[in-house]
Amino acid sequence: MATEYDVVVIGAGNAGLTAAATLARKGARVIMLERHNIPGGCATSFCRGRFEFEVSLHQLSGMGTPEFPGPLQGLLQGLGVRDKLEFVRMEDLYRVMVPGRLDLVLPADKGGVIGALQGRFPAERENIGRFFDLVYRFFSEVISAFYMKDPEVTPEKYPLYFKYAFRDAQSVLDAHFTDPLLKLAVGIYWCYMGLPPRLLAFGDLAAILFAYIELKPCHIKGGSQTLSNAIVDSFIGNGGHVRFNCGAEKIIVRDGAVRGVVTEHGDQITTRYVLSNASPITTFLELIGRDDCPAVALDELKGASYSTSFFTIFAGLRCEPEAVGIAEATNFICAQTDFDRDFALTRTLDCDESAFIMSCYDVSDPGFSPPGACQCAIVAMKYAEPWLQVPPERYAAEKYRCAEAILRRVEAHFPGFREQIEEIEIATPLTHLRYLAQPGGSPYGFEQHVKDSSFFRSPKPPLKGLYCAGAWYGQPGYQPTLASGVAAARAILREMKAQEVKP
Amino acid sequence: MKQDFVRKIEGYDEIVRERAICRKYGLDYSTEGGKIRSFINRLHPPRLMLRVSDVIDETPSSKTLRLVSPEGYLPPFQAGKYISIIADIGPIRTSRPYSISSPPNQRGYYDITIRNRENGFVAPHLLNRIKAGNRIEASAPSGGFCFNPLIHDRASVFIAGGSGITPFMSMIREVVECGIDRTICLFYGNRSDADVIFHDELLRISQRFRQVTYVPVIETPSPGYTGARGYITGDIIKGVVGQTGGRTYYLCGPPAMYDFCLPELEGLSIPRHKIRREVYGPPPDITRSPGWPSHIGRDAAFTVGIRGRGEIGARAGESLLNSLERSGIVVPALCRSGECSMCRVKLISGRVFQPAGVLLRKSDRQFGYIHSCAAYPLEDLEIMF
Known part of the structure; x- marks a missing residue:
């Protein structure tokens, strides 16, 4: 193994992967260190019996359509992996259910969404029209101002943006709708951000709705591991080196600048640039260490809080989805309509009342599981703290108890489900903590409050040569994390170039 | 500056104030370093440094190594899990998985029970070289060959061959010692009656606890043996359990046993999803x-x-x-x-x-x-x- 590289990438999560691949394609000498035996971080899969379970990808955003290609198309093209992947478009956004009160499917197109909502809530016909009109006009301002890079972004030109960007989503839902079921049906994507509409910026909810409706939700054939493997392949093909089962132990800092990395096996690598895809806690406090960590980085952390983790049941069924009444790829199942109540429940162990998402990939991609079988990922948002209080001796029993509560509720919606389960695996927040080595076990990173968004953070690296990318440093989800890796890689390339021209 | 427009967005000032307050009173993360590892290590330490406290002779060809932790802490596990034992044999460092045979309700030690294998590499080393007091490095308990209350029947049929008894021993001991509401019917195949590991204990348990049935099956028994002979056939299974439905079947033993027993179970019309099998290393050839x-x-x-x-x-x-x-x-x-x-x-x-x-x-x-x-x-x- 060479001991000198232009860049050391720490962590092969989405952002680490796209950063490494971008750098290698531009000719940089890069080594990527991954403590696990497989790339992807959350973007991975595992096998049980005849099933390969998808770990985290529910609905990929940003791919778009042939007529209206989304930003992710270009990104994957740029990494040379677009042609190695096959995407499956989902026809619907989701089915949302509250037992005995609501059961509604929203198709993935504007007219369809509005039509379905108006059909179910005729009294609020006009409200629905007004709300989506606002979402669309708001987002077209965002596109003109930022995607088209308007040099002059002013309140006069973009009135809705300046009015609504920081407004909380709940107040906008309240201002438009009266029926709580309608608010639930429109706002349920808050689950993909981990904060209820009361704490979530309207801009974020509008972005999710707009993106999924216009660019369509997708799934990847073979699951997210295929994406991770494809990017590693591109990276290696461009001369990149990757070490699995080899975490970083230390980032060497001298005179306020990155000088190298020591691996967990004690190998020392000389470098001027580190791209960390690890959490800031790991990066600043464990890899750099308190003594070398700039105070500004710790101050920055202080205001933020860990986001939610997940309790997930992976179920392999020995039947096709329709045999147990599963007709949609994405199903949100709620016990009641109060977002804040649902959010409060994320801080408890119990799952008797928690909202959960059930994704069945085989609905949109019948070849996903073996013939005649299908798989479901059933996910409830749960913070790690209550799980950290469970005595180790009780851990397995708690897992089964919580899973039992969710399965009972699944059975009520999809009779016969239980009987069809052939393989089952449960992941708790502690499972995420373990495999991602992240505090909070949080694939979403920090909570996505506006105050912690990039608008308020300094874009400057806190340490010369240290660059960071991933959900902890921006937004969570596949499209944002994949993009953040590319952006960080470009920043490094710019800096390398600037250093070159200096005498 | 690019960020200038942000100040004009409605609500900007409040967010700046909120941000300042959070930074002032928020969590001091500087104590968080290393925390994850210490939490996770209670359940899944990357390595266990163990000491052999006892070596217990089981049969002429098998022994139990009783492993304790010098620090006193062994992580909890579910009955049926294995640990991977690291062995340094000459210049070669290798590993082998061994199911824990002691029950999970006591964590003073982990027992692993090893039988000598023909042309074995690690087993002879562990059986002949390792003595009480020796240090052994191992993985944390792993694997998925466990009773799963979510989808498994409370009535279990265990089919074991040779040293494949070990995960079942852990499960049986737990069930009787903790008063768990399950019934177990164990079929245990061995070449000769001298090879049967844990015979006396299994006999005692099955005589004392009605929920456990124990059926040894011997290929070439010694004179005077009166129990079941040959291989574990569908007829033997059906003869003992009667109603074959409503039960989950677990298999652990050498590949040849699977080759024989799986078709036998199929012959009894046991659906495939009711059959769980433990992996048992590569085939001999x-x-x-x-x-x-x-x-x-x-x-x-x-x-x-x-x-x-x-x-x-x-x-x-x-x-x-x-x-x-x-x-x-x-x-x-x-x-x-x-x-x-x-x-x-x-x-x-x-x-x-x-x-x-x-x-x-x-x-x-x-x-x-x-x-x-x-x-x-x-x-x-x-x-x-």
């Missing part, structure tokens, strides 16, 4: 596996290039993982049976034989990754990891 190219002998020698780290020699009849270890290269490994993917490496060029049942991810197949414990070279290879 891979070249006899279905699909093996007959023109390549087990001793055919090949060269394996490891990108960036030189070359080693390998034999067709030996797993790539073993060949790597033989050359002093340590690859992380756990189940050594093709399932857990710990020993995953990338195959850059060359062909390998991968027996049926290897749990390879679809995209690993697509991009040329293999599980080195379940991959046998059929020509010169180049790999990377």
Whole structure:
């Protein structure tokens, strides 16, 4: 193994992967260190019996359509992996259910969404029209101002943006709708951000709705591991080196600048640039260490809080989805309509009342599981703290108890489900903590409050040569994390170039 | 400056105030470093440093090693899990998975019970060299051969062969010691009655606890033996359990036992999803596996290039993982049976034989990754990891 590289990438999560691949394609000498035996971080899969379970990808955003290609198309093209992947478009956004009160499917197109909502809530016909009109006009301002890079972004030109960007989503839902079921049906994507509409910026909810409706939700054939493997392949093909089962132990800092990395096996690598895809806690406090960590980085952390983790049941069924009444790829199942109540429940162990998402990939991609079988990922948002209080001796029993509560509720919606389960695996927040080595076990990173968004953070690296990318440093989800890796890689390339021209 | 417009967004001032307050009174993360590791290590430490407290003779060919932790803490486990024992034999560092035979309700020690295997490498080392007081390095408990209350029936049928009794021993002991509401019917096959591990204890348990039935099945019994003979057939199973439905069947034993018993269970119309089987390492002779190219002998020698780290020699009849270890290269490994993917490496060029049942991810197949414990070279290879 060479001991000198232009860049050391720490962590092969989405952002680490796209950063490494971008750098290698531009000719940089890069080594990527991954403590696990497989790339992807959350973007991975595992096998049980005849099933390969998808770990985290529910609905990929940003791919778009042939007529209206989304930003992710270009990104994957740029990494040379677009042609190695096959995407499956989902026809619907989701089915949302509250037992005995609501059961509604929203198709993935504007007219369809509005039509379905108006059909179910005729009294609020006009409200629905007004709300989506606002979402669309708001987002077209965002596109003109930022995607088209308007040099002059002013309140006069973009009135809705300046009015609504920081407004909380709940107040906008309240201002438009009266029926709580309608608010639930429109706002349920808050689950993909981990904060209820009361704490979530309207801009974020509008972005999710707009993106999924216009660019369509997708799934990847073979699951997210295929994406991770494809990017590693591109990276290696461009001369990149990757070490699995080899975490970083230390980032060497001298005179306020990155000088190298020591691996967990004690190998020392000389470098001027580190791209960390690890959490800031790991990066600043464990890899750099308190003594070398700039105070500004710790101050920055202080205001933020860990986001939610997940309790997930992976179920392999020995039947096709329709045999147990599963007709949609994405199903949100709620016990009641109060977002804040649902959010409060994320801080408890119990799952008797928690909202959960059930994704069945085989609905949109019948070849996903073996013939005649299908798989479901059933996910409830749960913070790690209550799980950290469970005595180790009780851990397995708690897992089964919580899973039992969710399965009972699944059975009520999809009779016969239980009987069809052939393989089952449960992941708790502690499972995420373990495999991602992240505090909070949080694939979403920090909570996505506006105050912690990039608008308020300094874009400057806190340490010369240290660059960071991933959900902890921006937004969570596949499209944002994949993009953040590319952006960080470009920043490094710019800096390398600037250093070159200096005498 | 780009960020200037942000100040004009409604609500900006409040957010700045909120941000300042949070930074002032928020969590001091500087104490958080290392916390994750200490939490996770209670359940899944990366390594266990153990000491052999006792060596217990079980049968002429098997012994139990009782393992304790010098620090006093052993992580909890579910009955049926195994630990991977690291063995340094001469210059070679290798590992083998052994199911824990002691019950999870006591955690003063883990018992592993080892039987000598024909042409064994690690088993003779552990049986002949390891003495009370020796140190042993191991993985944390792993594996998925456990009772799952979510989908398994409360009535279990255990089918064990030889040292395959060990995970069942842990389960049986737990069920009777903790008063768990399950019934167990154990069929335990062995070549001779002298080979039966835990016979006296199993007999005692089955006589005292009605929920446990114990049926030894002996291939070539000694004179005077009156129990079931031959292999564990469908007839023997049906004769004891009667109603075969509503039960979950668990198998643990050598590959030959699966080859025999699985069709027997099929003959009883046991649905496949009611049958759980533990992995049991590679077959004794891979070249006899279905699909093996007959023109390549087990001793055919090949060269394996490891990108960036030189070359080693390998034999067709030996797993790539073993060949790597033989050359002093340590690859992380756990189940050594093709399932857990710990020993995953990338195959850059060359062909390998991968027996049926290897749990390879679809995209690993697509991009040329293999599980080195379940991959046998059929020509010169180049790999990377």
